[in-house]
Structure formats: structure tokens, C-alpha cells
Amino acid sequence: MPRPNRFRDMIRIGPVQVGSYYDGRGRDRHTAACTAPKCGFSADYRNRAAAELAARTHQCTA
Ligand SMILES: [Zn+2]
Secondary structure (H helix, E strand, O other), X not given: OOOXXXXXXXXXXXXXXXXXXXXXXXXXXXXXXXXXXXXXXXEEXXXXXXXXXXXXXXOOOO
């Protein structure tokens, strides 16, 4: 994944991992990414709660 390797506070909710990182331009970003190989879901959020909510409600297609 073309992402900066500075994730912190990684957690896993079901198949989805949530991590936060600093984008280098003064903002915290939060990513939710499904680890199921055939799913491919990943998204960035402005706040941690949104990322965790997305992880919790993710309907995995894999
Ligand atoms: Zn999935």
C-alpha cells in the first residue's frame, strides 16, 4: 500500500484494521482497511470515531 509507514494505535475490528497516522501537513488521518484478500476495502477518515465505525459496520464481501 502506498501509505506512509507511521501508523499508530493500530487496532483490529473483525477483519478490518484501523490505524491513525499524521499526514505531514498538520492533520491526523485515520484509515480503515480490510485485511481479507479479496475484499479490498480501505478508506481514510478525518476522525478516529468514523474510521472505527466504518470498521465495525463493514460488510465483508470476501
Ligand atoms: Zn472486507
